[in-house]
Amino acid sequence: MPVAAVTTEPFHTSLRKKPLPAGRPREWYVSHNRRLKAMRLAIALLDTGVYAPSSAGNARIRAAAARLAIHPPSDTTCRMVRALIRDGR
Template sequence: MAVAAMTTMTLPLQFEQPLPKKPLPAGRPREWYVSHNRRLKAMRLAIALLDTGVYHPAHADNHTIRATAERIGIHPPSDITCRMVRALIRYGR
């Protein structure tokens, strides 16, 4: 029986210049801003996981997602955000 060797993957996420930030529209309820930022974080994490070769939601457990967040320099995601990341990976295939 052949055993696959585990390799450590590095993230190729070194940007020359960060994208300019635009202010969010004023006057929305607080829940809108929270869900908007949660969606952005989930999208960043899903892209980083896809870049590292995680193409199936079953391979993206909470520990893997949180380790990826640490590697790319963002705060650890909540359980809800981890679920959103898996959903993005599932429907992005």
């Protein structure tokens, strides 16, 4: 019986992390990272059954961040998470 080879390479090269482009204003990097964090949190909440923005309060979003070992999001990031949940329906 053949054994599957274990590899640490991603399936697609597009899944590899790439460095952010240099030379952008600091605000661009801050907003980029905030959007990534909001998307990760929105996906985690959707996976746990939170489908309505009204049921995604700041406390629930911050609890999800703690479960994912992400720094607690700001109020602005929490609003972005609710907007992503609302738009994703």
